[in-house]
Amino acid sequence: MSTVSLRVPPIELETHQWHAEQDGMSSRAQLARGSGPYESAVPPKIANLQLEVPALLAADVEDAVSALVRFDNHARDRLGTSSPMLGPMSSILLRTESSSSSQIENLTVGARQLALAELNQSTSANAMSVSANVHAMEAALELADRVDRAAILTMHEKLLLGQKDWESHAGRFREQLVWIGSTGTSPRGATFVAPRYELVEDLIEDLVEFVSRDDLPVLVQVAIAHAQLETIHPFVDGNGRTGRALVHALLRGKGLVRSTTAPLSAGLLKNTNRYFEALMSYRAGDAGPICEQFAAASRFAAHSGAGLIDKLGLELDAARGALAGLRPQAMAWALLPHLVSHPVMNTELVTGLLGTSQTSALRALAQLQDAGVVVERSGYKRNRVWQHDGILAVLDGYAAELLRA
Structure with missing residues (x-):
């Protein structure tokens, strides 16, 4: 339950007529019920939205921002600003965040399958979809300094290009009606019917103007921008x-989280019902619940993300200890930091990471294997893969904790 309200203009509704067409599975009675009037959303423009943030909500948001800043600093302190591990650690947090975001859409995948998908060695459709979500997050961070129409389309393109049978919709605003709930043949009775597609372009331009403002509390601005995009629902799938x-692009672009990726979706995943209820409240004219959800998710992300960093750091510390007798020039030392973001490796990946030959890559993997740091799990003579069981266990343990929560 929300404790404070933050008034925003509610959506309006416009009435249309729908004629349900036969899909090969519906009865005549179902088609008759599916035909008739329905209402679609008309979101308000928010570019010039004036907000009076209640003191209680402002304090809650400020606490959440402080937690995110502490988390970002902890990542730097734990790994060192010049450490090659900071990049890989950020990458694994990005993958964790992508997995959590996908779980909200009921797309679940284990850490090993996601890592194999990154190597193009997974047959799991879910793993490929979550891997595409990783690429969408990466694009978001790369485009954080210019969140505009093109950036939003690029994020979506990266996402849907990895989703089988949806490639033709990648990076394109929809040109059809979409709705949530009800049946596939009719929007009548749906939980939410998105705006007519003719309105999308103008609404996106308005949203871009809103996120460019610098006169709003950042986390409030991020929460409202996210809710507005979900209300516009500009894509056929992947909204x-x-x-x-988009949230992570804004957190990075606004300077809130500079060094790594906070697992914010992990916080939203703790109670998806409240998350979706908060979106509905926003559409009804109250942004308080979605701002509270983002504040709570930020605090959870900071706390759990710091714990995840510490556990992964301990795995790397143990690996360094296992390699203690190896000469300093050995390739295994150069490969070691990359185990965080790539807990499953093959020789092709290692050659790219280290800029070396396949022979040298194989030698580095053999050195890690001889020290007990990684194991070869495929059992193949060709297309072999090596993995760090400890890091995979930490990542799967984190995911399991989220689901239990």
Whole structure:
């Protein structure tokens, strides 16, 4: 339950007529019920939205911002600003965040399958979809300094190009009606019917103007921008994941989280019902619940993300200890930091990471294997893969904790 309200203009509704067409599975009675009037959303423009943030909400948001800043500093302190591990650690947090964002859409995948998907060695459709979500998040961070129409389309393109049978919709605003709930043949009775597609372009331009403002509390601005994108629902599919990628682009672009990726979706995943209820409240004219959800998710992300960093750091510390007798020039030392973001490796990946030959890559993997740091799990003579069981266990343990919560 929300404790404070933050008034914003509610959506309006416009009435249309729908004629349900036969899909090969519906009865005549179902088609008759599916035909008739329905209402679609008309979101308000928010570029010039004036907000009076209640003191209680402002304090809650400020606490959440402080937690995110502490988390970002902890990442730097734990790994060192010049450490090559800071990049990989940020990458694994990005993958963790992408997985959590996908779980909200009921797309679940283990850490090993996601890592194999990154190597193009997974047959799991879910793993490929979550891997595409990783690429969408990466695009969001790369485009953080210019969140505009093109950036939003690029995030979506990266996402849907990895989703089988949806490639033709990648990076394109929809040109059809979409709705949530009800049946596939009719919007009548749906939980939410998105705006007519003719309105999308103008609404996106308005949203871009809103996120460019610098006169609003950042986390409030991020929460409202996310809710507005979900209300516009500009794509045939992938709206939620693109909307959460947008969140990270804004957090980075506004300077809130500079060094790594806070697992914010992990916080939203703790109670998806409240998250979706908060979106509905926003559409009804109250942004308080969605701002509270983002504040709570930020605090959870900071706390759990710091714990995840510490556990992964301990795995690397143990690996360094296992390599203690190896000569300093050995390739294994150069490969070691990359285990965080790539807990499953093959020789092709290692050659790219280290800029070396396949022979040298194989030698580095053999050195790690001989020290007990990684194991070869495929059992193949060709297309072999090596993995760090400890890091995979930490990542799967984190995911399991989220689901239990």
